[in-house]
Amino acid sequence: MKKIIALSIGVIVAATLGFSAAAVAQKKHAPKPVWGAMVGGLIDLQSITAAMMVFDMKRAATIAEGLQKRETYISNIARLPEPVRKGHGKVAEAATKLVAAAKSGEEQDVAKALSGVMQACNACHYDLRDAERRKKMK
Numbered sequence: 056m057k058k059i060i061a062l063s064i065g066v067i068v069a070a071t072l073g074f075s076a077a078a079v080a081q082k083k084h085a086p087k088p089v090w091g092a093m094v095g096g097l098i099d100l101q102s103i104t105a106a107m108m109v110f111d112m113k114r115a116a117t118i119a120e121g122l123q124k125r126e127t128y129i130s131n132i133a134r135l136p137e138p139v140r141k142g143h144g145k146v147a148e149a150a151t152k153l154v155a156a157a158k159s160g161e162e163q164d165v166a167k168a169l170s171g172v173m174q175a176c177n178a179c180h181y182d183l184r185d186a187e188r189r190k191k192m193k
């Protein structure tokens with residue numbers, strides 16, 4: 056049991072470092088508060104994946120709840136432009152499904168719901184950020 060816990064912590068730490076490094080390696084960074092929220096979401100996705108892989112559904116549900124709350128909070132910040140609030144609202148909705156899936160203990164549902172969250176992240180990047188990047192891909 057101790058071994059499994061140590062292993063899962065190792066996976067989470069390694070994966071978190073790997074992912075943040077990938078995000079930090081990007082040439083263009085978002086403004087600081089946005090950057091923090093984005094990387095926070097990224098770390099949540101990673102940690103939930105690690106928890107799912109060792110069937111720690113309680114941990115998966117707790118992290119998903121944190122993600123859900125953060126995204127809901129952002130979606131309610133009145134001074135943010137409408138598309139930004141809407142995009143984060145979509146992530147919050149997807150995270151609600153993820154919480155339910157983690158609480159049910161069905162890992163296939165958790166995997167699908169995780170994918171739903173990523174699709175909500177990507178939908179926003181696709182529209183608001185990556186059109187230019189796509190053009191330059193070749």
Ligand code: HEC
Pocket residue numbers: 078079081083084085086089090093094096097100138139140141142143146172175176177179180183184
């Ligand atoms: C409302 C739209 C929107 C949503 C929703 C959104 N993002 Fe982003 N994200 C952006 C934009 C725009 C940028 C780039 C900002 C810039 O380059 O100035 C970005 C940047 C990022 C970055 C790079 C940060 C950096 O500058 O190094 C990461 C990582 C990221 N997002 C992860 C996520 C994850 C994970 C989610 C979902 C949990 C998510 N984002 C949801 C719009 C969004």
